[in-house]
Amino acid sequence: MAKMKKAPRPKAETPKGFRDYFGVEVTERADMLHKIAGVYHQYGFDALETSAVETVEALGKFLPDVDRPNEGVFAWQEADEDGAGDWMALRYDLTAPLARVYAQHRNDLPTPYRRYAMGPVWRNEKPGPGRFRQFYQCDADTVGTASMAADAEICAMLADTLEAVGIPRGDYVVRVNNRKVLNGVLEVMGLEEGETRDAVLRTIDKFDKVGEAGVRELLGKGRLDASGAFIDGVALSDDQAGPVLGFLTSKSNEASETTSNLRQAVGSSQMGLEGVQELETIVNLLVAQGYGPDRIVIDPSVVRGLGYYTGPVYEAELTFEIHDEKGRKRQFGSVAGGGRYDDLVKRFTGQAVPATGVSIGVDRLLAALREKGRIGGMVEGPVVVTVMDRDRMADYQAMVAELRQAGIRAEVYLGNPKNFGNQLKYADRRGSPVAVIEGGDEKEKGIIQIKDLILGAKIAESATLEEWKERPSQFEVPRDQLVNKVKDILDGQGK
């Protein structure tokens, strides 16, 4: 008999484009989601959790194709009795499942239906640095009402949410625009459809980067970009480019001035006028609730997902500066966005159902909070009770039980206790604030040794500082003072 070939060992690797999250990375995100859910709940939004898997049919957008079914989504075909079943896929956002749920359960759901959802979504895209194929979204949508009050409410809620997770007022702004205004501008320009219109839209999208003069050039003959390359322009005349520039530069500190500028930009366009009025309604509702321009502003340069949205669009931007990879200062930028969309449920039912909603980029928001030092400062390591005598494990376990009962995170060292240095190295790797030691001698005398590891590390770092040297980092206390002494040290470290 031939010898069985031994299977090669599998590689221990995260699949390409995916990553693992450890410790505080997980708990900080969980805390943030918890806070966001609290605000959403307060606003009357109900939780919804759909499964990660949907039929490709229900997801829409991507059609099953036997040769290459995975374009954009992770998809597979179910194996039926006769071999070929339905195509399934991982959700790529939280909106498509909402549309399916609303179409499926609309008779049992309240109308309007306010729902929030949070969880991972998956994109079958080429992974890149910092770009992952699984990431978290956190959405709130109101389905079944065309009222601008629903859009205003979501903008207010977005502002409240940012403050609830730790972005102070002044460090963010919610910018609101309306798709209809831009459509109106394009209408008065005679650009309802076609290549020129698309080129104009792409140019508008560059306003933040190249400014008014840049857009003027790009709408006209073209422009030399920073790299020295010449970018062809859209070749509009100055007259034609006028409404676009009027639109883009209509923003003022006074909302009423902005809307009056926009009114001019849309001229006689009925659709454009409707958009301006919707913006006015939203701003009036927000001001009545105390959300002024320090938190929410009309900003015509917001042009997100224009093919998708049908009315108001909104975006939350963090306004403080950070240093990018190359050490240059820049604004942190967008952390959330959304708007009104009306056709999502229609795919299923044939009826248009108005809806509006926002999606928060949880991971970007976490990155912002870390950048500002608002989270991530403390790794809350456990108190480590070391093992001096492996036969007295029960004694050490009793110590951690006492500490935990006092609300202190604590554990016994469970590795090989032979080498005491390894135990302290372990405590160091765990970020432990305190180590507890009870050898045979201590046990006999009824005492324990308590090491302040944070202080110890500071002393080790700056051994020349006399003030550190004079402070002891190890204390001998009676066994029954364990909890009190550890508490004292932890309280002192917290200062």
Next chain:
Amino acid sequence: MAKMKKAPRPKAETPKGFRDYFGVEVTERADMLHKIAGVYHQYGFDALETSAVETVEALGKFLPDVDRPNEGVFAWQEADEDGAGDWMALRYDLTAPLARVYAQHRNDLPTPYRRYAMGPVWRNEKPGPGRFRQFYQCDADTVGTASMAADAEICAMLADTLEAVGIPRGDYVVRVNNRKVLNGVLEVMGLEEGETRDAVLRTIDKFDKVGEAGVRELLGKGRLDASGAFIDGVALSDDQAGPVLGFLTSKSNEASETTSNLRQAVGSSQMGLEGVQELETIVNLLVAQGYGPDRIVIDPSVVRGLGYYTGPVYEAELTFEIHDEKGRKRQFGSVAGGGRYDDLVKRFTGQAVPATGVSIGVDRLLAALREKGRIGGMVEGPVVVTVMDRDRMADYQAMVAELRQAGIRAEVYLGNPKNFGNQLKYADRRGSPVAVIEGGDEKEKGIIQIKDLILGAKIAESATLEEWKERPSQFEVPRDQLVNKVKDILDGQGK
């Protein structure tokens, strides 16, 4: 040109075997996971979140097979440039990803590594009533130590966790056994391997159902089951069956008596003796920390996943009675289980790494708490501010803003306000405790109407009860008393 055929509308359906979770179903689970994470954290366990997707290679267990790759897992092949890339799959539990993570990051992780993980897992199985293809698991494992203290710790933590989520002491028991003891019993019977051994194992698994006499019959000639069918026995002699029965009936109220019975059952088996000693170590450690037989017991009938575990196994069982679908009383049963396994990381590294861990069946535990009425009693609907005059939406929005600032969940009705009855029906569907009404007359007089909907519903239900009738369920209060009055009503309802 031929007319384009219109695509049929997609079905709005959850894929087979998956389901949606609404409102409190989501928040109650999130609350429970939060509480469990709190206990795990306290014990020094660190969070780990891996992605839902792993390579099939890393998951092991299931090998890619082009004809039928989906056996047990949801799997698909990545589309590479040249067409055929790696096989990927959704994780089917949280242990296989832990093994991959530990093998991949072992140089950066502390040893031992205590980690917890919570999240959905996916099984490509035939769905059945109450059996879903996506469900939550919540695991804690200690990797890298052979110490029985690790197993004892997890048993204690499991008991603490059950109490933390609302299962009172006395309503649960953590049952501990050791795989080596059973192996020892089989060894003294001369049943190391083969069909007879497997039949004996299957019979042991029925002990809970058929009891000592039933097992005796099944180990011997066979037995008539409740349906009248005759089940063939294993055909052991009485002498041969003795150690099995001795093992199964060794449980006593005193742990020391149980272990002494087990010692007899394993006779001269070295492995069996080792198992008994491990159980003794675990019990001694637990008793030293105050975990007595009211919480944790040795129970030889615990026989979970025997092919997988290599030492201690444990299981948490809820002991209170519930009524099953047919109205019969039965014990709620197991909600968590785990044990020691040593070969998981070896697949990757070639080195055996000892590990022990537990998995909590979150959905079963939630079902138990609902059964006991400890959660799910209150649907916390929002206060609904009705819209009497759609031009005064800003007024209504200001009211909900006030209520929210006082910590009260509140929303404005955003449907079509024409029919006031629909607004109250909406409030009813939302489970609203209170509705607020401010028409033109009220506005002029500076008052509002506040309806106690819970009380209103009670009055409607039992209209004959005079005591209800006399209590008004609608109040007229000055506008500036909005928050106070709503608070009063909510406080009263809470009683």
